[in-house]
Amino acid sequence: MPDGDIDARAVRVGVAASARLEGDPAITVAPPPDASTHLPQDGDPGPAFPFVDGIATDVRLERFGEVRARLVESAAGPAGTDLRTDLQLGPVRVDPGHGTRLREVVVDGWRIEVEVEFERRAVLRARARRGAGVASHGGPVEVRAIIPGRVVAVSVVVGDSVEAGQQILVVEAMKMQNELRAPREGAVERVGVAVGDTIEVGDLLVVIH
């Protein structure tokens, strides 16, 4: 699709890369192509039907100050009802590396770190990633800490070959022993930690080639 076909106002929203789980979708939210045709009728403050993934959707956001908000979805519940979900919006932070905007949204107790960027830019980035992906195919995999804690066991040394799912480290956090497993098979190229080390989220633990 040529860039010219993408609404310049459209944004792509999804779970931020650091918090994303497999299968987390990204959606595109845009104003209606011609907002004027959707203006409310006389005395009717009704929804303005934003386009969600290209489909006009009866959904709106009510704000109660800086943090609290309520999403009202008219099509989501039984016929003739609104589904209202109270939520909290965190402050927007700009990710300087990618130019995306990050914010924490808490829904039903779930803390969802959300990433927002212009749809045009997202398309360009995806294109760039595909290009880079070919070059890095089969490259080393960095295993990084997803929880802070203390390393209590290191089961591999440099040069070991590991199977996918094989235990490589044991990290103790909050009194629980958490086993870290190899994301795929390969040879251990580097071990970045030793028993007794305190680790933080994002620390490089092991590189598998």
Added chain:
Amino acid sequence: MPVKDAAAAPPFRRILVANRGEIALRIVRAAHELGMEAVAVYSDADAMAAHVRAADLAIRLGPAPPAESYLRIDAIVAAAVASGAEAVHPGYGFLSERAAFALAVEEAGLVFVGPPPAVIAALGDKLAARRIARLADVPHVPGTLEAVSVDRPDQLEAVIAAAAGVGFPLLVKAAAGGGGRGIRRVVAPDELPAALIAGSREAAASFGDGSVYLEREIMPARHVEVQLLGDATGQVIALGERDCSTQRRHQKLIEEAPAPGLAETERRRLHAMAVRLGVAAGLQNAATVEFLCDRDGSFWFLEVNTRLQVEHPVTELVSGLDLVVEQFRLAAGAPLSPRVLAAADRAARPTSHAIEVRISAEDPARVFAPAPGQITRWVMPAGPGIRVDTAVEAGDRIPAEYDPLICKLIVHAADRPTALARLRRALDETEIGGIQTTLPFHRAMLAEPGFIDTSALATTWVEAHWDGPASRARAVRVASLAAGLAELGGAASDGPGGFGGSGAPVASAAGTTIGAGMVRQGSDDAITVDSGPGWRSAGRAVAVDRWPR
């Protein structure tokens, strides 16, 4: 200084609290209400913590790791002596069930607020406790009776041989354990050696003793426990029972008192078994006897916790007692008070219901992995029948070194349905930002029919019914829509409705929705549970009649 009279004289002048977090704060509060001074101890991670701020004096123990701070018997006893404390309350966890600690406190000439060291040693040894149960004619869960050190090849072989007699699936448990730590479930014989080693390693890390034993897995089972108090004359009473069946991997998540669905005769039988065991063990002060209740309604003795339990507030709310206050009075040598004896008399005929949920810094989407971090938003529920035991607030960092429990939310009401409605309401009011907690789990459980009608209460129930990914997937969709609409709304923080609310000021838009809605009906005190359509199950999400057209 608090006003004192002879009858309400403080049991001690000054006490030391050998713990951290919400329980340390809870004990400091009880001490202050009794007119006693409280001394806190802390690690470097807790120098600014709430229990330190609440105490009259605070003494540093050492660096953050528990082994260098809250587990240091020498440092804590030295702090107690140096501060002039007359008694030491251990709270739960850490040193609370170490006989060596209780002994060290007594040898320093101070009072340990808990059972005597010999009783802690006897009951803390899970195997010795099972032998005491047998003497007291209380049936115990079948399993091995000797502790095993996995470092000894001969013992390792012997226990593997004994496993066949116990039967699979079985549990590898820490002999010195408690609180669900160091337990491994073993389904087949070939998994046993690895489970023994892993269980022993966790036991050694958590309790300083890597000895383990085997126990048959009773399944499905309810976890029911009895609160005991005892005095120096040998009198032991039961203050009712708690149901803690909602567990995940032996970690309790929701606890309630009384245990739902028990007949008065069953309660009396259960309480009598616990008292028999307490008397046989020479119990003083406070302890809890844990049982598994199988499908046939038989109770099997599991273990005794010779300390205050995490879930003690539900018993406090139903019995009308302050257990920490009673612990201090008993520790000072007082007999069981008339207040306590009256509550014990009522215990088999409870007239109210209390439920506690443990809010922990854990990620329910990542198999409840620890999720420490900095709290950015902290709004706790309020109103009738709500108790919040916590020691954190917005801005606090949850350290990775300690237990992930950060808050206990407890509700009290006339009966279980009303308590559930109140808890649901309280969870709706709770707002936590910056860290992931178990809040979504609790919201989902409260919408489960099996939890509401108690028919399916069992320790295995959570694994079977909790669908974290589905719950989170809905939240992801709502969060993405909200963030997208907020973004399109431009300077959204200025208020009016983001993009979707174009043309309508937020106040009137929101007002219209609420005014026309069917959300709040009836008088203020009519608490009714809407057991209707499924969309209600989404926690805070509610469906309302669409606005006027």
